[in-house]
Amino acid sequence: MVKFSMKAAIWVLAATVLFSACKSKHPSSLNPGKKSTATNSDFASKNGKKSKKKKGAADSQESDGFVVLPYKSQVVGPNLVFIEGGRFTMGALEEDVMSTHDNRERTVSVQSFYMDETEIANLHYLEYLHYTQRDSSAEVYAKALPDTTVWYDPLSFNDSYVTYYFRHPGFRMYPVVGISWIQANDYSTWRTNFVNSNLAKQANGKSKKGSPIKRSKKKGQAAAESEALMASSPSARPAVESGYVLPDYRLPTEAEWEYASKAMIGTQYADENQSNQRIYPWDGSSLRNPRGKNKGQMLANFKRARGDYAGIAGKSNDGAIITEEIYKYPPNDFGLYNMAGNVNEWVYDVYRPLSYMDFKDLNPLRRDGFLDDEKRYDAKNSNSVVNDKLRVYKGGSWNDVAYWLSPGTRRFLSQDSSTATIGFRCAMISTGRNK
Template identity: 65%
Template sequence: MRSMGIRTLALVLMVLVVASSCKKKNPTSLKPGKTSSKTGLAYNGEDGFEVKQYKALPAGPDLVFIEGGRFTMGSLEEDVMGTRDNLERTVSIQSFYMDETEVANVHYLEYLNAVQRDSSEEFYRRALPDTNVWFNELSFNDSYVTMYLRHPGFRLYPVVGVTWGQATDYCTWRTDAVSQSMSAKGTSAGTKKKGISLGKKKKAAQAEVATAASPSSMSVESGYVLPPYRLPTEAEWEYAAKGMIGTQYADENQSNQRIYPWDGSTLRQPRGKSKGTMLANFKRGKGDYAGIAGRSNDGAIITQEIRSYPANDYGLYDMAGNVNEWVQDVYRPLSYMDFNDLNSLRRDGYQDEAKNYDSKNSNSLISDKVRVYKGGSWADVAYWMSPGTRRFMEQDSATSTVGFRCAMIATGSTGKPR
């Protein structure tokens, strides 16, 4: 009797295990199943509607995942300029990707090489940075004019002398270049490097990618079309720079706000072996760009090689100092009042139009051709390194203090590679 009871119990357990293993799995975006949950019709059937199985792939090279969320956008410093153009307000940002570092000279030279090879001479000339931004009648910066962009010693220094339009063109080219690289490998966004493969069941999709004549021949539905590289919006840039993810301690509580991309109000390492060293490359005061020889604190009279200073809590380098960075937004002094509070962006030609500003009579610098730049530079005092500060410049202008980095949308609920 006892043995029969044990056998019965074992049988019941087996039935429960089988039943639990046969439990219906809900479809997801990455695993939608073989049939439609609404019609019962088979995917990839005779009607031609294709819903291929898909494995989430990493984003493009050098991009860092920035988990979205709510934050207080706006300046936390005293408004010493009296502009009152970035008052505090709460906004939310969808998850996205951003370059770990600023675009460096070697990266831009790679672009120029491709443009010279594949485009017209006219477009190549338009793509060239203005190296004369280093020239100053009252300074001997002449060597930078000829050396900074092309000399190997400056390869990983941030590119400068680029206009907003040139930076946007670079983003467009990079999208195509990375897509072509993926097509040649038969995978997407460095999947081999990340240890993610398409697998045997994905041979058809792999063949589609590998044999594509160009990235544009692939469909968005395939999942192997890279979202475009672009300049970050002002809100995205400010959100990523603050890195408030590092201030959380429990249940959506934050221990503090941030004036800079790091904790505290000091500009130096507060502890450890590097205690006392500068956290960014900036101008310490009138005539003081780096400190005293032998104890040169920030180590750079002008720009400095990327990754020379500590990254913020998102793993992003030089979100304060080194060079300012272009963002997408057109400048308006009242953007903080007009922004949508979700994925904020200020477009040109919409609301508070340029005709409201008397630029024709030189009574205003504001137009639809001025763009925001942020972050502070090697030639700026600490005030401008606060993520909430903002300045603007003609989109066709360039200086030795402004560069850029790229961003990209994160697809799906989080967009984070699984």
């Protein structure tokens, strides 16, 4: 027994020595070292002084060297979920019943990014309006207001929604609608500035409670927080170099949205081969939960058939006649809620019917009419509606049949228009490594 214990101890010691010998000593983004590998000069420490030197070393190094702040990971903003990037087949998977032929299959890769786990709710947008009214002009505030008249229909009694849907407390966590693409972008800009302003206060020690940011408990993160404003004025957001600053919130690109919606993880076999594609943001072709205590319940909020928005009272099929709360239905494999149904969602891309032909296969984006100018389309004579102000929206809504729930389907609307079926969620770049 003693001999066995001694042998085990020797093997453990040998493995430890081998692991230490194999461990890379090369600098990385998270651990760049104390010296520059390009100039061999010492990096300044967090207090602006040079790093500690070994005994006997020359003391000629200036104290105002290049400052490299501690950095452990990207600060994760509120409501964001990490989406690991990868390759996927972008495009429509179902029969093109609309005969648009505008999203044919092609293979693209998307870098890792973050996305809101939910659609932006009425409560979130009311918060935005509160600060906009307080800090901006009446004209800016008026432009930010959602169009609540999108609920009005001369052949329907939806008048109550015009008054109550956006502001009544009972609808707080329902997705905001009546928002144009332009307004969604304005909200994203405000959100970026507001969250980073909170970070700046936190870095200055002015806000220690109630911060929406997920704090890292890793050693060295506190130092990054305290020094985040080193290269910026007290009123500005933290310097980018500090690592304690959020990249911009923005609308996701069409490729990002479609990739996140399909959530093709857990479907691989034999290295990089995939066993199946996904028609919807979940496995299979059924729109009902196939197992568990919720077996048979609808997986999304949509219009099942003509005149059927929710089924029969007492046995409702999806539980919602119009929209429903943003956490109501099961999330997909990335942890994102309502990537099918509830409300359609704006994406960043300009609409072009031939986007599948002229595209980059890495992080594709159609930002304008490059290679497909709007002059090619006869909009003046009403033979086409294509122009650089049309924006894509995806996902299907409470007022759409199941066909539009497929991530590969796409529609478009003018960027300054809004409806009762379109909302939005934000995305953000992931800095650094893919994982």
